[in-house]
Amino acid sequence: MTRATPDDPRNAHHQGGFPPQTQSQPGLTSATHPTPDHGESTYEGHGRLAGRRALITGGDSGIGRAVAIAFAREGADVAIAHLPEEQEDADDTLGLVREAGRTGVSFAGDVRDEDFATSIVTETRSALGGLDILVLNAGYQHDIDSFSELRTDRMRRVFDTNLAGLVFSARAAFPDFEPGASIIVTASIQSFNPSPGLIDYAMTKAAQVAFVKALAEEAGPRGIRVNAVAPGPIWTPLIPGTGWDAEKLAHFGTDTALGRAGQPAELAGAYVYLASEEASYVSGAVLPVTGGKSL
Incomplete structure (x- = not known):
């Protein structure tokens, strides 16, 4: 039997940095640009x-979209939550979910709003007939030049999106x-290896790890991971919207062991694994997908 040659992970996706660009x-x-995979x-x-x-918060684009595609193609029905300004992306994601033959629904709002972050759980259960997997992925970050410039x-x-919104839905x-x-949180390498320019974001990501470990202790006796x-x-x-200058974008991801940034598609398998029966004995864990950067 002929074996397929595995791809070289160094050049499996876009290599090098990224061109100058900004978004709000x-x-x-x-x-x-280039379009994420x-x-x-x-x-x-x-x-x-x-x-x-x-239910995937922040499921319209980026990592959330990759997870929605993978979950649907693995046989799950999928609800996504997103900001109203992201409706175009949400519609595209729902189209991909439905192309896989699964039910897809979306909810527009802001997880900082407790009523919205709570209601999406009830509405998902109503629309899909239940809820088995909660992916807490919505996030916000911004760059600062120095700690003294951190605006309240x-x-x-950052705190309300990454922490309060997460707690409301969970x-x-x-x-x-x-x-x-199963509950799966999108934490970050910033949880363990924080950058000064993302100090408030890194703080929330470290808190998310504490949330995961503490809740796993309570949830385990109920059979919830x-x-x-x-x-x-x-x-x-999120990256062009962070506020980084051309130099930072030109080097984004090039300091990893694999020499490049990752693509959302390269994270999907980690979420599928954690949501699946293959991870039946995995709880309280933080799974790194970092291109070789150490936690």
Whole structure:
């Protein structure tokens, strides 16, 4: 039998840095160059999540879109939450979910709003007939030149999006989860290796790891698993919207062992694994997908 030659991970996707570009938050896929790869043409499902029902916050683009595509192709119905300004991206993501033959629904709002972050759980259960997988992926970051320039309003947006919104949705979902349910948080390499220019973002990501470990202790006796994925530098619309200058974009991801930034598609398998029966003995874990950067 002839074996396929594995791809060289150093050049499996875009190599080198990225051209100068800026976006206001939230960033959009259509304005991100080059276009991120979410696995649209490459991800192949194998029924590992057949019959499951998932809610993904920040599911319109970037990592969230890649997870939505993968979950749908693995047999799950998918709900996504997104900001109203991201409707174009959300519609594209739902189209890909439905092309896979699964139900796809979206909810427009801001997870900083407790009523919205809570209601999406109820609405997902109503639309999909239940909820088995909660992916807490919505996030916000911005760059600062020095700590003295950290603005309170932007800091609060980071804290409220990355922490309060996460807690609102998880708290709403948790009481009615059945054994076998799974919560997956998108943490970050910043949880363990923080950058001064992202100090408030890094603080929230470290807090997310504490959330995962603490909730996993409580959830385990009920048969519920709680885990996190810690991405390294991944090319998504969030990056042009961070406020980095041309030099930082030109070197984005080139300091990893593999010498390049990752693509959203390269994270999808980690979320599928953590949501699937293959990870039945995995809880309280932080799975790094960092291109070789150490946690």
